[in-house]
Amino acid sequence: xxxxxxxxxxxxxxxxxxxxxxxxxxxxxxxxxxxxxxxxxxxxxxxxxxxxxxxxxxxxxxxxxxxxxxxxxxxxxxxxxxxxxxxxxxxxxxxxxxxxxxxxxxxxxxxxxxxxxxxxxxxxxxxxxxxxxxxxxxxxxxxxxxxxxxxxxxxxxxxxxxxxxxxxxxxxxxxxxxxxxxxxxxxxxxxxxxxxxxxxxxxxxxxxxxxxxxxxxxxxxxxxxxxxxxxxxxxxxxxxxxxxxxxxxxxxxxxxxxxxxxxxxxxxxxxxxxxxxxxxxxxxxxxxxxxxxxxxxxxxxxxxxxxxxxxxxxxxxxxxxxxx
Numbered sequence: 001x002x003x004x005x006x007x008x009x010x011x012x013x014x015x016x017x018x019x020x021x022x023x024x025x026x027x028x029x030x031x032x033x034x035x036x037x038x039x040x041x042x043x044x045x046x047x048x049x050x051x052x053x054x055x056x057x058x059x060x061x062x063x064x065x066x067x068x069x070x071x072x073x074x075x076x077x078x079x080x081x082x083x084x085x086x087x088x089x090x091x092x093x094x095x096x097x098x099x100x101x102x103x104x105x106x107x108x109x110x111x112x113x114x115x116x117x118x119x120x121x122x123x124x125x126x127x128x129x130x131x132x133x134x135x136x137x138x139x140x141x142x143x144x145x146x147x148x149x150x151x152x153x154x155x156x157x158x159x160x161x162x163x164x165x166x167x168x169x170x171x172x173x174x175x176x177x178x179x180x181x182x183x184x185x186x187x188x189x190x191x192x193x194x195x196x197x198x199x200x201x202x203x204x205x206x207x208x209x210x211x212x213x214x215x216x217x218x219x220x221x222x223x224x225x226x227x228x229x230x231x232x233x234x235x236x237x238x239x240x241x242x243x244x245x246x247x248x249x250x251x252x253x254x255x256x257x258x259x260x261x262x263x264x265x266x267x268x269x270x271x272x273x274x275x276x277x278x279x280x281x282x283x284x285x286x287x288x289x290x291x292x293x294x295x296x297x298x299x300x301x302x303x304x305x306x307x308x309x310x311x312x313x314x315x316x317x318x319x320x321x322x323x324x
Contacts, residue, residue, distance in 0.1 A: 004064050006051055006107075007318030009114075010072040012036050012088025015043065017050040019058040019065075020319045024125055028058040029315060039091045048104050068101060068109045069321030071117035071314065078159050081111045110321045116153045116162055117317035119146025122270050124320045126308035131267035135260060136307065137164055139253070139274035142177070143185040147264065165189070167256055184256040188249050190274060193228040197245050201226065204241065214239035232278050250282055254289020261294040261302050272307040279306070 004027070009016040011034060018029040030050045034043055055062055073086040081098020083089075101109045112120070119128075119136035128134035134148040143165025147154040154161050165185035166178050173182025174192065186192055201215055201223050214234040219225035234242030257269055275282055287304050294302070309316055 004058070004060060004066065005319060005322045006054065006065055006068045007315060007322075008047060008051070008068065008070045008072075008101075009314040009318050010034070010043075010047075010070065010089070011114075011314075012073070012086075015047060015050060016314060017047070017054040018315045018319060019054050019060065020315075020323065022323065024316060024319050024323045026312075026315055026319070027060075028054055030054045030057070034089075036089050040089070040095050043089075044097075044100060047101075051105065062105065062107075065105075065107055067322035068105065068107050069117070069318040069323075070097065070101070070109060070111040071114045071318040071321070072097070072111060074113040074115075074159070076111060076113060076159065078110075078112055078155060081109065083111075108322075112153065112317075112321050113146070113159065113162070114314075114317060115144035116146040116155070117321055118144075118272070118313055119148050119162070119270075120153055121309060121313055121316040121320040122307055123148040123151070124323065125316050126313075127270045127305055128268060133264065133266040133268075135164075135264060135266040135269045136272070137257070137269065138272040138307075139188060140190055140272070142189050143183075143256075147266075164256065164260060167259060169252060169255055184252060187252040188256070190228040193231055193245065193249055193274075194226055196248070197226045197228075197231050197242075198223050200241055200245065215242055228274060229277065232274075232281065235281060246278070246282060247285055250285030251289055253282075254286045255293055257286065257304065258290045258293035258299070261290060261298045265298045266302055268303045268305060270305055270307040272313070276306045276310070 003022045005020055007018045013034055014031055015034050016031045019027045030053050076083045083092050083095045083097050085093050098109045098111050122128045122136050123134045132150050137145040145162045145164035147162050166183045168182050170182030174186045175181055176183040176186035214237050215226055218230040218233055231242050231245050235246045291299050
């Protein structure tokens with residue numbers, strides 16, 4: 001009886017394959033660099049080899065595998081399994097990934113946007129267990145998200161739902177990678193926090209204020225080296241500027257989450273990456289802002305918490321698509 005699945009996590013810098021049992025327990029995994037500059041043909045052949053290697057390392061035969069789940073950066077079409085030019089995978093233009101994997105292994109393949117797959121993993125295995133309406137948001141290089149309602153990812157009309165980071169909060173705000181201005185992502189992603197911190201330090205130094213030493217010391221005295229993690233560490237040291245930057249970030253994140261709480265009425269909002277690293281330093285002011293900005297009934301119903309899966313998220317995201 002087939003009781004095992006393969007999960008594939010495709011990123012611009014690494015590829016990962018795992019074998020899991022019917023409960024989602026990872027039996028074995030293999031990780032290798034994507035070497036995206038070599039193009040999709042190289043990556044596909046590498047994936048084929050990695051799947052076979054992972055199944056063998058798990059002590060199984062291919063006949064024991066019932067399904068393959070693939071978590072990949074979009075845009076993509078979940079129905080056809082075609083990947084359309086992800087920004088970190090050059091040459092992956094209208095690539096029929098599902099068809100190629102199914103042709104190679106003769107096993108059903110499910111493909112999903114990585115943010116949606118992560119949301120489903122948190123719903124099945126992490127902080128979303130026991131809830132019907134789960135919103136997952138990641139705070140890292142961008143602000144991504146996924147919506148799980150009654151156990152199903154909400155895709156929208158053409159697989160574009162869940163772009164939580166591209167709600168516009170400040171119409172004349174900073175430029176966003178999507179081409180708009182003032183998106184949540186342009187205000188609260190890791191690079192956005194770093195940019196705001198660098199600008200604030202420059203202004204203080206221009207004004208003759210030397211109260212920026214914590215941030216500068218953590219960046220080895222170079223303003224251009226200031227990162228979001230430096231802001232968090234300086235805030236933990238009670239640096240006044242860093243604390244202000246954290247409050248601003250929490251304000252915008254809380255504002256964006258309040259919009260989503262009003263629209264979706266979720267049971268829980270799970271925040272990943274930067275929010276996990278920051279903990280209550282960031283989460284508490286986010287919760288206060290959501291309570292202030294969201295309508296009373298959905299605000300009373302929602303719980304805002306850190307995502308739970310951590311480093312296992314990428315592996316379990318792919319597995320969550322097919323473990324049933």
